[in-house]
Amino acid sequence: MGPYYRGSSQGVGAFFDLFYQHPILMLILTAGIVVMGIFIYRKRNRDKMTRL
Numbered sequence: 001m002g003p004y005y006r007g008s009s010q011g012v013g014a015f016f017d018l019f020y021q022h023p024i025l026m027l028i029l030t031a032g033i034v035v036m037g038i039f040i041y042r043k044r045n046r047d048k049m050t051r052l
Contacts, residue, residue, distance in 0.1 A: 019026045
């Protein structure tokens with residue numbers, strides 16, 4: 001274990017270790033965050049258009 005594990009709990013370390021073992025999970029997580037960001041952005045824009 002490297003020094004980055006020192007300040008975190010074992011659960012957090014296991015969470016990050018999971019991404020090292022399965023890099024496709026990082027791709028899925030990133031894609032999900034992007035999709036949620038687009039969804040929220042479009043929803044806010046739609047709300048602004050109805051207020052005018």
